Amino acid sequence: MNRVFKLVELAKKRFGEAQSEYYMLSRPIGAEDAETFIKNEIMNTPAGFTFVLDFQNIKLADVSYVDEVLLTPIVECCSGLFGERYIAVANINEGTMNNLEAAILYRDKNNKEFVPVVNKSNSKNVIIGNLEKSLRDTYDYLVLKEQVTAKDIVNHFDIDHRNASTRLKRLYDYRLVKRQALSDENGFYYELL
């Protein structure tokens, strides 16, 4: 279940309705948008939902802007600041995608903070960021199945239960997947955002 926020609405408020193209540039603008609008919108998203930041009709967002408006809230989301809410993106064009990948890379390299992002495009969930192979394989399996438990991972990958639980928990810690308690036994099931 998603709540979509179109970034172009924020751009129109800032720059006017009449422009043919909208750019979102600079760290201070990104920080202001994150503090003044984005975080409020995330908190207004019902618990259990995914807040989807939609970049449609944004001609270009630079590295510094996406770092502030997207990666910083995701880090805060992972720390529990927004409760059981999740963040994803959609409709990012090629130029902005390159900048988002660069922001993820530099945050990891400079700040030792790896912040992968779920991209919901064309009805598929794709991870942006260099996820390690075991987690990527696990995620790809979840994409296939839509919902898995640790037991499913054990059986599919022929690994022990502890390893399977760790993989799923790490995906959850990155907030790349949702997690719900199983009703009839201990443990969780995991599903896509």
Place this chain on the structure above:
Amino acid sequence: MNCSDHVLELPNNINDWAIATDKVCWKISKINQGDIVKVNLGKVDFIKPSGLILLSVLCRHLYNITRKKIIIEGMQYEVYKYLNKVSFFNVCQDYLEETEFYKISVFSDIKNIMSVNPYNTIKIMRVKPKDFIEFTQLNTYIGPILNSWLPESWSNEYKSDIQTALAELCNNSIEHSESETFFTLQKYKNEWVELSIGDAGIGISGHLRLKYNWLERRDVDFIKVALQGKTGRKSGRGGFGLQTVQELVKQYNGEMNIHSLKGSVKITGSKNQSEINHNYSFPGTRCHVILRKPNMFTKNM
């Protein structure tokens, strides 16, 4: 107060900051408030974006010192034509002495600054400190200009990367320099695009010293540290801009030249980095980038 007249004769290689600024700086130290300054371009045969930015920043800095408008003199016709084409006299009119020579040919309509230029260059742009909104708005004019220079569909990523490099460099200057930012772009021979950005502000070391008290370090060391991602922001966030531009320079087999106060660093392609410690300090920071049009078979990934 006794006021003096000064004639600042710019060297022929105004486009090469490493050489040009040292030849000029020692003369600037003798200029005081109230003095009349004439900037003589008699030896300058041609100006490129880098020279244009240096000239703009120099005039701004001289005006800051003297509080009197600067006189440009001795221009060769081709130089005058170029400066006119890029609206230098109009954009910098606040601190250039108006002469009959300018009045004949200058664009007086401010809106013309924003019109798409049929040539391979854009008009020089000037942005006030911290005015991120104005810079963002200017991109709505730069986008169509890049489309006219590079209409091929394969070039969309290249154009986005040019605008990303421009945005990261300009926003660094707009945010940190505490001075006006000047920038321009030019396409060359359908083979590459040059971006030039400059200010007369506090410089990279001035910004980094807000957080890192490295009194012993040279300006060139501060530039190198900034290229590695260090920032003077209190939040500690960011520092990605110069890293992004370096990566684009590598990707597009280009060059980057950063000059800040007494230091210069030049990066060529993916490896070569050279540095210069200048004899004199020139205020602020200037950055010049070349991004070559990718050959579909040899783009560096």
